[in-house]
Amino acid sequence: MELIRTEKLTKFFGKRNVVYNLDLRVPEGVVYGFLGPNGAGKTTTIKMLTGALRPTYGEIEIFGMNMPRERVEIMKRVGYMPEKPIAYENMTIFEFLTYMGRLSGMKKEEARERAKELMAYVGVGRIALNKMKELSSGQKQRVMFAMALMPDPELLILDEPTANLDPLGRIEFIGRVVELSKKGKTIFVSSHIVSEIEKMCNYVGIINQGRMIAQGKISDLTQIEENEYDVVTSDNDRAMEFLREKPYIREAWEEDNVIRVIVEPKFLDEFFLAFPKYLSSNGIRLKLFKPHTSPLERILMEKFSLEVEG
Numbered sequence: 328m329e330l331i332r333t334e335k336l337t338k339f340f341g342k343r344n345v346v347y348n349l350d351l352r353v354p355e356g357v358v359y360g361f362l363g364p365n366g367a368g369k370t371t372t373i374k375m376l377t378g379a380l381r382p383t384y385g386e387i388e389i390f391g392m393n394m395p396r397e398r399v400e401i402m403k404r405v406g407y408m409p410e411k412p413i414a415y416e417n418m419t420i421f422e423f424l425t426y427m428g429r430l431s432g433m434k435k436e437e438a439r440e441r442a443k444e445l446m447a448y449v450g451v452g453r454i455a456l457n458k459m460k461e462l463s464s465g466q467k468q469r470v471m472f473a474m475a476l477m478p479d480p481e482l483l484i485l486d487e488p489t490a491n492l493d494p495l496g497r498i499e500f501i502g503r504v505v506e507l508s509k510k511g512k513t514i515f516v517s518s519h520i521v522s523e524i525e526k527m528c529n530y531v532g533i534i535n536q537g538r539m540i541a542q543g544k545i546s547d548l549t550q551i552e553e554n555e556y557d558v559v560t561s562d563n564d565r566a567m568e569f570l571r572e573k574p575y576i577r578e579a580w581e582e583d584n585v586i587r588v589i590v591e592p593k594f595l596d597e598f599f600l601a602f603p604k605y606l607s608s609n610g611i612r613l614k615l616f617k618p619h620t621s622p623l624e625r626i627l628m629e630k631f632s633l634e635v636e637g
């Protein structure tokens with residue numbers, strides 16, 4: 328079943344068409360990466376999904392209910408993390424989360440317990456009594472993540488949740504998303520960072536200028552055969568000897584101890600059989616073997632150029 332489904336979702340701001348005929352399909356239980364460059368229309372789409380903006384035309388169904396008509400019912404089951412933090416500047420983190428829990432219908436004690444648990448979970452436990460206005464943008468983002476999780480929602484909608492996080496914070500966040508997904512949550516997360524999407528998502532929707540460019544299971548979309556690889560072995564010189572003499576190797580060169588090899592696509596099977604055999608019969612260990620460009624990155628480069636962070 329699809330938890331989120333839109334038909335021809337469209338938004339104009341005046342004459343400007345920001346989202347156009349978007350058919351989102353988000354199956355239950357997936358981690359769906361909503362990927363697109365700055366200004367592509369991700370936040371506008373998410374605001375329509377959460378009922379903060381009305382579509383110019385088009386339909387939105389979430390849990391089989393109509394948005395915005397059944398907004399209240401839908402949002403009871405959704406955890407939403409906005410791109411810009413909600414400002415309750417004079418509350419402490421603990422007060423803020425407890426308050427949000429109360430708003431979603433929890434009893435006071437239940438809200439306090441849940442807030443404590445989540446502050447530890449997102450890594451703000453030690454600054455629980457700091458005021459919202461004293462927080463760094465990354466700390467605020469962690470609090471917003473906790474806010475989204477307060478009602479233990481079935482569906483999480485996260486708008487660029489890692490934008491202000493430091494590298495370690497990003498790794499932690501990705502771990503949390505994977506964990507939540509294993510618990511059965513459906514997660515819809517926007518980002519413009521390809522490597523992040525690749526680490527945590529199994530579905531992707533790529534938009535550019537408000538239009539869907541590609542959508543589906545990442546493993547289905549990326550089944551284009553790669554013919555350029557990075558290779559590291561315990562004896563690169565001898566590995567190079569093999570690569571130089573095979574006519575089906577288009578090019579092979581070494582750069583910073585990594586061999587880059589480009590294979591004639593028609594002879595990939597032959598290469599995959601012969602190369603490991605050669606290595607093992609010469610007592611050479613394979614330390615790394617991977618496509619030079621990640622599959623999702625390649626789709627993007629084919630469609631348009633997008634920021635690619637390592």
Ligand SMILES: Nc1ncnc2c1ncn2[C@@H]1O[C@H](COP(=O)(O)OP(=O)(O)OP(=O)(O)O)[C@@H](O)[C@H]1O
Nearest residue numbers: 340343345363364365366367368369370371372519
């Ligand atoms: N209220 C508004 N009135 C007019 N134009 C708007 C409004 N809100 C957004 N836009 C425009 O719509 C386009 C899409 O914006 P949106 O915030 O949805 O993009 P995004 O994909 O979330 O980008 P980013 O990655 O930078 O957050 C932008 O060009 C933006 O300037």
